[in-house]
Amino acid sequence: MPWLKVFHFAALIVWCGLLLYLPVLVRAAWAPQDADEDRLHARLARLLFIGISTPAALLAIASGTVLFVREDVVQLWLVAKLTAVAGMVCCHAGCGALILKVERAPPPPLGLRRRASACGLGAAVFIGLTLWLVLAKPFQ
Template sequence: MPWLKLLHFAALLCWCGSLLYLPALIASSAQGAHSRLHPETDYPVRVVFTLFATPAALLAIGSGTLLFLVAGQWAGWLILKLAAVSGMALCHALCGVLVLRLERQPERALSLECSALGALAAALVGITLWLVLAKPQWGPA
């Protein structure tokens, strides 16, 4: 079980970091940096999303699911945490949509969408962290 917790924690660090970093990377790439690059080889945004963020997300969600199934915990805070993690997964999917939009229209400004997505991801990561550390006693423990 300690190894599973360590895997979950490491994957979460990578995933949450990438959720906070990707919107800024997408916004900076949309400001004209990619207009002179070759889309099939020079998109670091796609590499970060596909080879780093997505595997970290899958590991974090999979190991987290195993943790609460093995521990048999079903508390009110856990249900809220799972809702916040679902929101983080939605932010992850929206990052993928923005990556596709960036590749199709590199000159299009995406700063407003990226700012909103970054703020939402930061709020969800903060809520998740608070729920895990505080473990508020709502409902049966």
């Protein structure tokens, strides 16, 4: 069981780190630069999203599910935590949509840059909320 928790934490660290980094990388791809640098940012964002972030998210969610099923934990704080994790999943999907827009289009209008910032800010809020819910377990 301790190894499963270590595995879960490691996957979470990778996923959360990339949830915070990907919106910054997407914004960098939209900054006025050479076309070669734009393509480099877009390819790097796609590689990180598909190759590292998504598998880490799936592993974190799967290992977390095994942990709470095995320990038979069903409490209000767990429902709140899973809601916060669902918010992280929405930010993850939002990053994926933004990466697709970067790959397909020339630099977009300001509104799409704001979406990247909102995605990063939302991820930070949901990560912080999840961490607080796990550490404080406020509804026990």
